Amino acid sequence: MNVEQLSATLAAVASPQRMLILAELQGGRVHVSELARRVGMSRALLYMHLAKLEASGFVTTSLELSPEGTALKHVALAPFSITVTIDTIADAVATATVNKQKGENHEF
Amino acid sequence: MNVEQLSATLAAVASPQRMLILAELQGGRVHVSELARRVGMSRALLYMHLAKLEASGFVTTSLELSPEGTALKHVALAPFSITVTIDTIADAVATATVNKQKGENHEF
DNA sequence: GACGGGTGTAAGTATATTATTACACCCGCA
């Protein structure tokens, strides 16, 4: 794991709002609108937080049809365990990150 | 540990720049100006990062007099191991933020 | 006293993150 990935993963979980979301999901999967009500935030904002949590694998989502016929986006907690030590960090720092080369490919 | 403390701790380490600092310190303690040169950032910026790292206990600093008589601020790596699971988070969320705990370390 | 090499911080700027508002659209039902 390189330093950007590790940073993104830790940053995803290092947010009181997102911790609250994860804690709420511990009780079982919930669809987005219901989850928004429970944690007391707007759907739009929740989507932003869910995107970060999902990108780092903390939650999974699935769009399903309810018995009433309406589509429900269920979000469920994914099992995880992250351990951070100086070795974790040193390894990440040592791992070569693919050079991004912002548009500049000329040799000189 | 409440959610604000956990968040601050994780946020402190969830930064590529600060990971680089920690990795550099693995080789032994270094004084601030030298560390700034090694990680390639300004002293002022480094101070900001060190403040966050020290606030969450990842590094310790000590101002000492060098043999030449000039004051040197040494910064050293503090041992730590952080494990994050859904239980860690749920506990933090459940902990009332008014509670304050002392004797904090990262051995858990 | 003018360097060179340190510490320490205030103030301003740039950028990233978080949060709000508003919209388009789908489905079942009275």
Next chain:
DNA sequence: TGCGGGTGTAATAATATACTTACACCCGTC
């Protein structure tokens, strides 16, 4: 057709974080 309850996203505002610049001051030495 007009709700009520969903999904999904764009545009914008507010706020937090990261970074730069500039300064004051200390100590040895040439």
